[in-house]
Amino acid sequence: AQSVTQPDIHITVSEGASLELRCNYSYGATPYLFWYVQSPGQGLQLLLKYFSGDTLVQGIKGFEAEFKRSQSSFNLRKPSVHWSDAAEYFCAVGPPSGTYKYIFGTGTRLKVLA
Amino acid sequence: EPEVTQTPSHQVTQMGQEVILRCVPISNHLYFYWYRQILGQKVEFLVSFYNNEISEKSEIFDDQFSVERPDGSNFTLKIRSTKLExxxxxxxxxxxxxxxxxxxxxxxxxxxxx
Structure with missing residues (x-):
């Protein structure tokens, strides 16, 4: 069955510290991969996307993610977290064709300590 | 930058009432979707719509739900008789x-x- 797992429900980091949010997926073929961020009461903003090619992708707000096929993972990283990064982060996978239905992970809520 | 707009931002209704949620997708887009997120839970796919018909729907999207693109710019989700859930x-x-x-x-x- 297709699924996305985000093992960490909550993560707390200090401002200026590095961050890594984990995402593992189970999918029949290599899907398209995405990270979205949701601030409280807000919609889903696309942080970055992976379609193919270079396995390290850069996104907005200084985020990057690395696709590792052997581990079925697409972890999100940021070298230095800012207080404004506090939000919920969702990993999503989608098929490279067809109806383009995304499957979302359960999300990781990030708290940033001043 | 073009964006997807939704109205209303918040609606309160009584159980059993009909609700229509409206969306204006980005103008040159051709595929449209509704997802839902129950408080504290993950984002779930409801339905996809292309070429004026449903292309895929989830088990959540039962007979109480319907979608429509009435005028070439709006995309609506109707819930016929709302339930608490x-x-x-x-x-x-x-x-x-x-x-x-x-x-x-x-x-x-x-x-x-x-």
Whole structure:
């Protein structure tokens, strides 16, 4: 069955510290991969996307993610977290064709300590 | 930058009432979606719509739900007789045709059923 797992429900980091949010997926073929961020009461903003090619992708707000096929993972990283990064982060996978239905992970809520 | 817009941002209704949530997708997009997020839970796919018909729907999207693109710009989700468990944030999304595309989400419509 297709699924996305985000093992960490909550993560707390200090401002200026590095961050890594984990995402593992189970999918029949290599899907398209995405990270979205949701601030409280807000919609889903696309942080970055992976379609193919270079396995390290850069996104907005200084985020990057690395696709590792052997581990079925697409972890999100940021070298230095800012207080404004506090939000919920969702990993999503989608098929490279067809109806383009995304499957979302359960999300990781990030708290940033001043 | 073009964006997906949704109205209303918040609607409160009584159980058994009909609700219509409206979305204006990005103008040159051809695929449209509704997702929902029950408070504290993950984002779930409801339905996809292309070429004026449903292309895929989830088990959540039962006979109480319907979608329509009445006028070439709006995309609506109707819940015929709301239940308490329909309380959620409903997100509209759209994407263009062709490969390597991502979903663009609106800010969401929060539905509260009393």
């Amino acid at each position: 329909d309380s959620a944030m409903y997100f509209c999304a759209s994407t263009r045709a062709g490969g390597r595309r991502e979903l663009f989400f609106g800010e969401g419509s929060r539905l509260t059923v009393l």
